[in-house]
Amino acid sequence: MRIFVCIKQVPDSAQIRVHPVTNTIMRQGVPTIINPYDLFGLEEALRLRDRFGGEVTVMTMGPPMASDSLRKALTYGADRAVLLTDRFFAGSDTLATSYALANLIQKASENWGQPDIVFCGKQTIDGDTAQVGPGIARRLGLTQLTYVSSIDEIDPSHGTITVRRRADHGVQVLQSRLPAMITMMEGSNEIRRGRIEDALRAASAEVVQWNAAAAGITDLGHCGLRGSPTVVKKVFAPPSREEKATLVGEGAANPAAVANDLITQIFARQPVLEGDLMHAAARH
Amino acid sequence: MNSSAPRPPAAAGSRAGMKKELPEHFRSYKHVWVFIEFEQGEIHPVSLELLGEGRKLADRLQVELAGVLLGGCGAALTGAAGICHSYGADVVYVAAHPVLADYRNEPYTRVMTDLVRKFEPEIMLLGATVLGRDLAGSVATTLQTGLTADCTELAIDDERSLAATRPTFGGSLLCTIHTLNFRPQMATVRPRVMPLPAPDTSRTGRIIEYQAELEESDIVTKVIDFLADRNSESSQLAFADVVVAGGLGLRSAENISLVQDLAHVLGGDWGGSRPLVQKGWIPSDRQIGQTGKTIRPRLYIAAGISGAIQHRVGVEGSDLIVAINTDPNAPIFEFAHLGVVGDATVLLPALTEAFRSRLAVNRLAG
Amino acid sequence: MKQNHFDAIVVGAGPSGNAAAYTLAQRGLNVLQIERGEYAGSKNVQGAILYADALEKIIPDFRDEAPLERHIVEQRVWMMDDAGHTGMHHRSDDYNEDKPNRYTILRAQFDKWFSRCVKEAGATVIYETTVTSLMRDASGWVVGVHTDRNGEGITADVVILAEGVNGLVGRTSGLREELKPENVALAVKEMHFLPQEVIDARFNLKGNEGVVIEAMGTITEGMVGTAFLYTNRESISVGIGCMVSDFTDVGQATPHGLLDRFKAHPSIRALLEGSEIKEYAAHLIPEGGYRAIPELVGNGWLVVGDAGHFVNAVHREGSNLAMTTGRLAAETVADIILSGGSCSRHNLAAYVEAVKDSFVMKDMKKYKDIHGFLKKGRHVVDLYPRLMNRAAQTWFRVDGVDKKSKESTIVREAWRARGIGGLMGDAFKLMRAWR
Structure with a gap:
């Protein structure tokens, strides 16, 4: 099988800080990681390759630094890595991003053959939009299978696939055709620890780097800020509420006294709630 | 890859990104649409919440609010349309077709984009549910227009443009996004972010039926089974009247039970902050916050949660927020209404006991 | 191959x-x-x-x-008691050179x-x-x-x-x-973020100038160890370290507890005020010296x-x-x-x-006995800083007491605290260890 995996290098959101004084994002020193949701697709891709043979190509669009994440993907066992990087892509929204990535996938297909599956992350942890995967699928006419919790059956030679897909009230079992764009649910698998051979290979492997022209993108009007229909007009810190919390129980003798003070305060502010809770408790 | 990929409409040809002027061909786009999620014979609450929000936008713009209903059975859809009217829709577009019986990306995308091209709405809102997210990206890409995900606030600016505000940078900041020169302006909103409006059953409206031209044989993906969630024990979290949640201040996985005990006594539901999910102390469907569940209970008790912004945006709609934290400078005290500076593992059992006896006394008295 | x-x-x-x-x-x-x-x-x-x-x-x-x-233009060495510090500050514009000698780094x-x-x-x-x-x-x-x-x-x-x-x-x-507890120190550090201008103002710095503070005294609660504070561009690193064996044998304090106390010390608190703590980390430092190689x-x-x-x-x-x-x-x-x-x-x-x-082994050799000296004479990390601060206060306070009497008070207090033999012995041992 030929599988492409789209990944994104994201700041480790746990370590992002807002400057206490200027309220701006402090990016300095924030480590970057592969978007965690992408790893479920990568692992699924590696498993399919191990089962059916073929190769896994990881790709991303981003600054030159993003090659670190691609190299990391190679240490997990991916066979090839491609980075699409160009200043024309700066400021891309999801529509412009899916345009660039769809073109990247086209170009990669010309070089290494058409993929059976393109895996994307369910969403990223920095953007949280969940729009780029569907955008790519739409642009390339791939079957769209999002929120997949497992691939039950797959037959590359006949181009058929059966998956379980997480829906709002249950699980859909879907039968469909390849080529498909799949996003995997978190927890559907666990990224492997690559073998020492993978680590060594990744350390000296070449990450293929393309700029817009090399990826065959000539219409720069679809790229970056110019190609983004959405415009960010304002970025701001959430307004702090005028009033801070009223502190309860200061100087109280023991936890029980604090608890009683607190309950009195709660019901003073929510008088109807007490009766409702009572009824609820009576039903128990 | 097959070559039948949809071509972008010629209308979206010129892409002078920052130009503010709305191109001539989009000037005819009017009205606010809400995609109504209708599955297993029920309207998803988020769609009704969006009707409430869409009503405000439509009034501000002095245009109509429309619901868009897709499904397999005409009769059921007509019933659902009535509900949409009572929640504020002036018009409901109904597309009934056997192919639309179960949600599938392909036919739904096709019908939605056809509807937009035919009736030209200026704003389209969808719930940021699994279904809504699956659909929104496909529709926006096909229409080549802007889509803003997970909005926490929607407004109309002085130039009649939709100002969609959403958290950014992992929830530490907010940003306001506009789609200046493309239509429709699309946005998704998570469940429970907007309040559920009160229905007015006396309200009526129009229904516009749309004959979708679909052939089952054209649709590649088949639903061969649906396994409904039998165990939906956590699905009530977003709708609970009382929610108790724990954070790292609980210090150990065992102390989750302190949160559960209090929730139980109050007849409410329980959850936790993102770090607890990351540590594996609680399942991910119990996570409260921007990337987890948004809650709007009447009483929210946060025990040992510091109150990072990503948590804050998920709980701000609560009527009364009570925070327990050892650190008096914890950000949660900035937006909680009542606070106790103290150890949650000590306070929680005391609260449980005090609530239990108080409610018992009242019951006897009552 | x-x-x-x-x-x-x-x-x-x-x-x-x-x-x-x-x-x-x-x-x-x-x-x-x-x-x-x-x-x-x-x-x-x-x-x-x-x-x-x-x-x-x-x-x-x-x-x-x-x-x-930042490159370092000023070194402060502080002997601390509970209320303050007495110390040596060395600052020179000579350190604003083309190729500075020391830098703070992350x-x-x-x-x-x-x-x-x-x-x-x-x-x-x-x-x-x-x-x-x-x-x-x-x-x-x-x-x-x-x-x-x-x-x-x-x-x-x-x-x-x-x-x-x-x-x-x-x-x-x-x-x-195996590592011996008496040969390794446990240091804990925190990063405190502050705007560059605030750091410049607090430490009297301009451009990329930086300050290092090293401190010893009552802050380590009798354990052998030192505390430090470094100015980075937009943050201050503050930390404290003591011998692992001392945490178990001497004090009741935890490393984090010591650091909290250091940060709350009147001489330090104002320098950190309004900062946001980012990282907290602990690190083992091999301090067994020459004999532990x-x-x-x-x-x-x-x-x-x-x-x-x-x-x-x-x-x-x-x-x-x-x-x-x-x-x-x-x-x-x-x-x-x-x-x-x-x-x-x-x-x-x-x-x-x-x-x-190289200098490496020569320096290691020079201080080969200092470790043993401190281990046997723990009082030096506690007592002498106390005495110095008391002496300084006696000396600088203008209170109607004549200078001669102040001198006697200072000497008497040192004497009482350690005895003449003790004082001489410490000096001799320190000299020998330093040599």
Whole structure:
């Protein structure tokens, strides 16, 4: 099988800080990681390759630094890595991003053959939009299978696939055709620890780097800020509420006294709630 | 890859990104649409919440609010349309077709984009549910227009443009996004972010039926089974009247039970902050916050949660927020209404006991 | 050549490992460096002092590219009691020179940069891989390493252990003794973020000037240890470290408790006010001194940096000793391999000689007794700072008492506290240890 995996290098959101004084994002020193949701697709891709043979190509669009994440993907066992990087892509929204990535996938297909599956992350942890995967699928006419919790059956030679897909009230079992764009649910698998051979290979492997022209993108009007229909007009810190919390129980003798003070305060502010809770408790 | 990929409409040809002027061909786009999620014979609450929000936008713009209903059975859809009217829709577009019986990306995308091209709405809102997210990206890409995900606030600016505000940078900041020169302006909103409006059953409206031209044989993906969630024990979290949640201040996985005990006594539901999910102390469907569940209970008790912004945006709609934290400078005290500076593992059992006896006394008295 | 064979394997990507790997790669050797962290510096405590000289000998023009925070123009040494401090401040505009001598750095960034230099020099670097044991041939000669990843071991002519004070290989392979609590200090550090202008104003700095404060006294609650504060560009590193054995034997305090107390001290509190704490980290520092230095070479292996206990605790130098020993080891190995020799214990002994000829071993030797002195005379870390602060107060307070009487009070208090014999003995012992 030929599988492409789209990944994104994201700041480790746990370590992002807002400057206490200027309220701006402090990016300095924030480590970057592969978007965690992408790893479920990568692992699924590696498993399919191990089962059916073929190769896994990881790709991303981003600054030159993003090659670190691609190299990391190679240490997990991916066979090839491609980075699409160009200043024309700066400021891309999801529509412009899916345009660039769809073109990247086209170009990669010309070089290494058409993929059976393109895996994307369910969403990223920095953007949280969940729009780029569907955008790519739409642009390339791939079957769209999002929120997949497992691939039950797959037959590359006949181009058929059966998956379980997480829906709002249950699980859909879907039968469909390849080529498909799949996003995997978190927890559907666990990224492997690559073998020492993978680590060594990744350390000296070449990450293929393309700029817009090399990826065959000539219409720069679809790229970056110019190609983004959405415009960010304002970025701001959430307004702090005028009033801070009223502190309860200061100087109280023991936890029980604090608890009683607190309950009195709660019901003073929510008088109807007490009766409702009572009824609820009576039903128990 | 097959070559039948949809071509972008010629209308979206010129892409002078920052130009503010709305191109001539989009000037005819009017009205606010809400995609109504209708599955297993029920309207998803988020769609009704969006009707409430869409009503405000439509009034501000002095245009109509429309619901868009897709499904397999005409009769059921007509019933659902009535509900949409009572929640504020002036018009409901109904597309009934056997192919639309179960949600599938392909036919739904096709019908939605056809509807937009035919009736030209200026704003389209969808719930940021699994279904809504699956659909929104496909529709926006096909229409080549802007889509803003997970909005926490929607407004109309002085130039009649939709100002969609959403958290950014992992929830530490907010940003306001506009789609200046493309239509429709699309946005998704998570469940429970907007309040559920009160229905007015006396309200009526129009229904516009749309004959979708679909052939089952054209649709590649088949639903061969649906396994409904039998165990939906956590699905009530977003709708609970009382929610108790724990954070790292609980210090150990065992102390989750302190949160559960209090929730139980109050007849409410329980959850936790993102770090607890990351540590594996609680399942991910119990996570409260921007990337987890948004809650709007009447009483929210946060025990040992510091109150990072990503948590804050998920709980701000609560009527009364009570925070327990050892650190008096914890950000949660900035937006909680009542606070106790103290150890949650000590306070929680005391609260449980005090609530239990108080409610018992009242019951006897009552 | 076998696919998995290298001229040299360097275990660890801290200052000593990077110095070694870089030097080897520069000399054209086929080097593999193995780091257990996610990236170089990921396991490192933030905020540190960089001594330019040691790095300059490896990368002469490092100042052009390395992520440096501030160069140090002022050193403060404080003797602290509970209410304040008495100390020495040294500041000079001479330190605003073309090639400053000391810098504050953030280790995570600095190590990452250094690691990039190593890769650009041609070394193969792999991360998130722990070397679990040494691979030996039948005669016990080290011929490579085993890792915690699936797959075969990797062979090399020589293995340079730069794995830090608590490295797994050193412990499991019997190359070094188990760490003794009295030979290692536990330091905890925090990063406090403040706007650059605020730091400049608080410490009277301009441009990239920086200040270092080193403090001892009652803040360590009788344990042998020191506290420190470094100014970075937009943050302040503050920390405290004491001997591990003292945490169990002497004080009741926890490392974090000590740090909290230090931060709340009247002399420190105002400097940190309004800051946002980012990182908290703990780190072991080998402070056993000269006498704790283990066997440094064997057939097919050698030890550099913290793993070799190369830390000058008195002057709070470590990374420069690490880089220097890393460089010297690499030079020795390169000389041997490029001349077709074998990395036998006998040949590698040239490294030990080189270390002995350098400042590294000379300094280690100079202070070889200071450790024992402090261990036996714990009162010096507590009592003398107290006395100094009392004396200073007696002296500077204008209260109608004549200066002669003030002198007598100061002498009497010192006498009462320690006795003449004690005072003389301390002075004598300290002199001997210092010599």
